[in-house]
Amino acid sequence: MTIASTTQLICFAALSITLVVGAFGVVLLPNIVYSAFLLAGVFLSVSGLYLLLNASFVAAAQILVYVGAVNVLILFAIMLVNKREDLSAIPGLALRRVLSAAVCGGLFLLLVRVAFTTPWALPGPASIGEEATARIGEHLFSDYLLPFELASVLLLMAMIGAIVLARRDVYTSDVITGEPADQGLIEKARTPLLTSKP
Amino acid sequence: MVTTTGGLDLQASFETTLEGIGLSPGMAHLLWLPLPMVLVLVAAVVGVLVNVWLERKISAAVQQRIGPEYAGALGILQPMADGLKLVFKEDIIPARADGLLFTLGPVLVLIPVILSWLVVPFGQNLLISNVGIGIFLWIALSSIQPIGLLMSGYASNNKYSLLGGLRAAAQSISYEIPLALAVLAVVMMSNSLSTVDIVNQQNGAGIFSWNIWRQPVGFVIFWICALAECERLPFDLPEAEEELVAGYQTEYAGMKFALFYLGSYINLVLSALLVSVLYLGGWGFPLPIEWLAGWLGQSVDAAPVQVIAASVGIVMTVLKAYLLVFLAILLRWSVPRVRIDQLLNLGWKFLLPIGLVNLLVTAGLKLAFPGAFGG
Numbered sequence: 001m002t003i004a005s006t007t008q009l010i011c012f013a014a015l016s017i018t019l020v021v022g023a024f025g026v027v028l029l030p031n032i033v034y035s036a037f038l039l040a041g042v043f044l045s046v047s048g049l050y051l052l053l054n055a056s057f058v059a060a061a062q063i064l065v066y067v068g069a070v071n072v073l074i075l076f077a078i079m080l081v082n083k084r085e086d087l088s089a090i091p092g093l094a095l096r097r098v099l100s101a102a103v104c105g106g107l108f109l110l111l112v113r114v115a116f117t118t119p120w121a122l123p124g125p126a127s128i129g130e131e132a133t134a135r136i137g138e139h140l141f142s143d144y145l146l147p148f149e150l151a152s153v154l155l156l157m158a159m160i161g162a163i164v165l166a167r168r169d170v171y172t173s174d175v176i177t178g179e180p181a182d183q184g185l186i187e188k189a190r191t192p193l194l195t196s197k198p
Numbered sequence: 199m200v201t202t203t204g205g206l207d208l209q210a211s212f213e214t215t216l217e218g219i220g221l222s223p224g225m226a227h228l229l230w231l232p233l234p235m236v237l238v239l240v241a242a243v244v245g246v247l248v249n250v251w252l253e254r255k256i257s258a259a260v261q262q263r264i265g266p267e268y269a270g271a272l273g274i275l276q277p278m279a280d281g282l283k284l285v286f287k288e289d290i291i292p293a294r295a296d297g298l299l300f301t302l303g304p305v306l307v308l309i310p311v312i313l314s315w316l317v318v319p320f321g322q323n324l325l326i327s328n329v330g331i332g333i334f335l336w337i338a339l340s341s342i343q344p345i346g347l348l349m350s351g352y353a354s355n356n357k358y359s360l361l362g363g364l365r366a367a368a369q370s371i372s373y374e375i376p377l378a379l380a381v382l383a384v385v386m387m388s389n390s391l392s393t394v395d396i397v398n399q400q401n402g403a404g405i406f407s408w409n410i411w412r413q414p415v416g417f418v419i420f421w422i423c424a425l426a427e428c429e430r431l432p433f434d435l436p437e438a439e440e441e442l443v444a445g446y447q448t449e450y451a452g453m454k455f456a457l458f459y460l461g462s463y464i465n466l467v468l469s470a471l472l473v474s475v476l477y478l479g480g481w482g483f484p485l486p487i488e489w490l491a492g493w494l495g496q497s498v499d500a501a502p503v504q505v506i507a508a509s510v511g512i513v514m515t516v517l518k519a520y521l522l523v524f525l526a527i528l529l530r531w532s533v534p535r536v537r538i539d540q541l542l543n544l545g546w547k548f549l550l551p552i553g554l555v556n557l558l559v560t561a562g563l564k565l566a567f568p569g570a571f572g573g
Contacts, residue, residue, distance in 0.1 A: 004224075033299075033352060037299065037345070037349060040342075040345050044342075056329060056330065056331050056335075057330075057331050057334070060331050060334050060335050060337075060338040061338070063338040063339070063341065063342065064334075064337060064338040064341050067341060067342055067345065068338065068341020068342065068344070068371075068374070069341070069371070071345065072341075072344050072345060072348070072367055072371060073371075075345065075348045075367070076348070076364065076367060076368070079348065079351075079352060079360060079363070079364060080364070129330070130329075130330030130331075133330065133331060133391065
């Protein structure tokens with residue numbers, strides 16, 4: 001066994017252990033902040049696995065999108081509503097836990113069976129290394145163009161939705177019927193405290 | 199690994215020497231691996247010490263003081279004294295704080311910054327690893343930092359810390375996007391994400407082919423965003439003293455505080471280095487070194503010329519980076535702090551559209567003038 005393959009094996013073992021333990025922590029820990037931080041660890045281990053598979057661009061994109069954007073936003077949301085209170089007791093919690101564990105276990109067994117019955121082609125296709133970035137770009141703009149464009153339209157819709165929700169000067173009447181619209185949930189623009197005083 | 203030719207290749211000569219005395223190629227590679235890493239780590243820390251000294255001296259000059267002058271000649275040992283003081287301070291974890299996250303936060307802030315030095319080139323072969331995704335790796339790594347800031351802000355169990363952490367994360371997310379757009383325009387011109395290729399594409403005609411002439415808008419956007427990412431003064435809201443005591447650093451003392459301190463200064467040097475790589479021709483001398491060698495009648499491949507060229511390259515990279523650091527320090531001591539709404543407005547309503555337009559114009563120019571804009 002060469003030094004390179006030994007290193008790879010050790011890295012794979014360490015990453016897998018971090019991944020599995022971290023994922024269990026995300027689901028099982030009662031403290032939601034710990035869960036969110038562990039989720040970042042899980043995403044980082046996944047990107048490490050991508051690196052081991054010679055997919056460096058996918059690994060960096062994984063870090064940028066999942067750790068840098070998704071996870072930070074999750075943490076942000078948790079910390080903005082930083083209430084230190086226990087969740088109210090749910091009736092039949094033990095039964096719910098058993099049921100969800102059974103569903104997850106069943107799904108896991110199914111995946112294990114698929115993994116063992118599928119005839120994997122070994123060894124897989126040769127890695128193309130640094131060419132991968134260019135290849136991904138070519139695929140995105142040729143045979144995967146439709147999903148790519150659909151995703152961008154979806155993002156645009158989400159962005160417009162976010163802007164509409166966050167804007168303060170909203171319509172006071174319904175555009176179609178002309179009736180006054182209920183603005184109860186939307187925060188009104190406030191005049192500054194200092195300028196309104198004489 | 200992208201294989202490159204030309205220039206001084208220390209790795210190849212080191213490994214050939216070791217194989218010459220009877221070691222296996224694998225063993226020689228294993229012995230080589232830690233050397234550049236340690237060297238870059240030392241360079242980063244020395245860079246921080248120089249930076250702290252510059253900050254003290256330049257701020258003193260701006261305010262017509264003398265600054266440190268008794269610790270060594272011109273106070274040059276003052277940063278060492280600062281560092282030693284931090285090492286010997288008591289390591290305090292507040293009683294109601296979350297000890298684990300409190301300790302992990304500063305580490306998570308520092309590690310991505312140091313890892314990013316992986317892609318900083320000081321010469322054709324003088325970098326730790328010429329990874330193909332180069333500059334994208336830096337952008338990805340720098341997006342881990344806000345998690346460390348949020349973690350330390352949350353774990354301190356202090357409202358100022360929490361607010362500071364949230365501000366730091368908001369700022370970092372907002373300015374990452376125009377930063378990435380500015381980088382994308384440069385990447386489009388050089389057809390590569392690798393930092394070495396980006397520098398090589400700029401070094402055809404010395405100072406006139408540097409990206410700053412072709413990407414002036416991108417340069418300004420990148421520099422503003424880099425300052426915001428480093429939380430330097432016009433944008434140091436996460437630790438605004440008048441509002442938040444010291445932001446996420448409020449509860450930290452001793453070595454944990456020193457990690458934040460190191461992280462922010464290493465990040466400043468790193469940003470300055472990357473500005474010089476992306477826009478100021480990296481290791482390139484204002485006149486191409488090949489022309490100089492040609493006028494002096496020397497071959498570029500001769501060993502002494504290669505050594506001199508590599509040294510000039512390192513000096514040029516560091517010189518450009520420290521010119522930018524000087525600019526950043528001068529800005530810090532002469533510009534007032536922006537408000538948080540001004541900061542977010544600048545990021546989202548000004549820099550982001552300008553960055554998009556810059557990208558579009560670059561694409562158009564690249565199609566129209568493939569010779570000048572890297573076809």
